Amino acid sequence: MAFGDSITEGFVGADFLGNPRVDGVLDQNVRYPDFLQRRLDAADRKLVVTNAGIGGDRLTRDAIPIMPRFGPSGLSRLHADVIAQSGVSDVIVLIGINDLGTPIGVGYEEMIAAYTTMIALFHRAGLAVHLGTVLPASNALLQGYLSIPPADPVRVRINAWIRAQRLADSVIDFDAALRDPGNPSVLNKRYAGADNLHPNPEGYRVMAEVIDIDRFAGSECQP
Numbered sequence: 001m002a003f004g005d006s007i008t009e010g011f012v013g014a015d016f017l018g019n020p021r022v023d024g025v026l027d028q029n030v031r032y033p034d035f036l037q038r039r040l041d042a043a044d045r046k047l048v049v050t051n052a053g054i055g056g057d058r059l060t061r062d063a064i065p066i067m068p069r070f071g072p073s074g075l076s077r078l079h080a081d082v083i084a085q086s087g088v089s090d091v092i093v094l095i096g097i098n099d100l101g102t103p104i105g106v107g108y109e110e111m112i113a114a115y116t117t118m119i120a121l122f123h124r125a126g127l128a129v130h131l132g133t134v135l136p137a138s139n140a141l142l143q144g145y146l147s148i149p150p151a152d153p154v155r156v157r158i159n160a161w162i163r164a165q166r167l168a169d170s171v172i173d174f175d176a177a178l179r180d181p182g183n184p185s186v187l188n189k190r191y192a193g194a195d196n197l198h199p200n201p202e203g204y205r206v207m208a209e210v211i212d213i214d215r216f217a218g219s220e221c222q223p
Contacts, residue, residue, distance in 0.1 A: 001050050001082050002033040003074070004094040007135065008053025010034070012193045012200060030201035035208030047218055050088075052081045058098045060106050060114045070098075075114055083125040089219040091122055092211070094132035094174060096158060097197070100151035101137065108157050119167045128217040131168035133159040133175035138185040140197035152185045170215045177210045178203055 002008045010031025037049040054077075056063065056070030063070035071077065074095050082091055096115075099106040115131070122129045138152040159175050162168075178199060180188045187196055191203030199207065 001052050001085065001088050001091045002036070002094075003052045003078070003082055003091050004132075005053060005057040005098050006055035007097070007198055008033065008051060008092075008094055009055050010051070010053065010204065011055055011198050028201070030204055032199075032204040032207040035205045036211060036213075039208055039211075040213060043213060045213060045216070045218070047090075047216060048087075050085065056098055057095065058102065058106075059095045059118070060099050060110060061102075075118060078118060078121060082122070083127070087219045088127060090128045090130060090216045092130045092132060092172065093118065093168075094134075094172075096134045097137060097151075097155070100134075100154050100158075101140070105151050105154065108154050111154070111158055112161055115162075116167060128169040128215075129167075130170045130172055130211070130215060131162055131165075132172040133162050135174055135199070136179045136185050136187055137197045140195055156185075169217075170212065172211055174207050174210065177206050 008031070010033070012030075031051065031053075033049045033051045033053075040047050040049065054071040056067065057074060058070070059074040062072045062076060082088060093115075096111060099111060099114075119129050119131070134155050136152065136155070163171055163173065165171075175184075178187055178191045180186050186192075187199065187203070191199050191206060193200045193203070
């Protein structure tokens with residue numbers, strides 16, 4: 001199960017005027033879970049990737065009434081969307097950028113507490129947790145209007161915790177794979193969508209490549 005926000009859902013982004021970048025994207029299955037499925041198929045791993053990403057989703061907060069499409073918080077939907085689904089053995093978690101970048105941003109301590117709770121609940125259900133680092137977005141525009149540079153120092157602290165913690169079964173360093181080597185607070189231009197928040201298809205492909213598929217526990221369910 002790929003669990004997260006619009007980066008898991010596979011959104012490619014829009015420019016400053018809100019125009020989506022759609023060329024070569026529509027109906028092409030270029031989300032990172034799609035690329036991951038192709039890797040698993042090529043390796044003859046009998047695993048199916050399910051996409052549980054919701055655009056705009058936050059780990060710690062439900063959607064506000066005027067924007068219900070962003071859905072319930074990650075913490076409140078993890079049972080229905082992951083644990084209650086048949087045959088799930090592994091969860092890739094990539095969520096948190098909307099908590100930091102949506103005013104008023106969530107603080108470091110609350111984010112770490114939420115990650116810790118989420119991992120414990122998944123483990124209690126017998127699921128292996130593969131925790132991803134949060135991608136850089138200090139030059140990003142949310143819906144073409146709102147910049148989020150104040151979130152980056154908190155993101156850096158969170159990623160340091162993700163890399164050092166031993167609660168999850170593995171760490172997937174999406175941040176290291178997609179950040180700009182000369183400016184680690186932004187996405188590498190090779191991998192950035194028009195809004196500098198969401199990866200482009202090549203970025204999603206690289207995300208799938210850095211996942212260690214040998215760490216997946218797999219399920220005993222049979223076809």
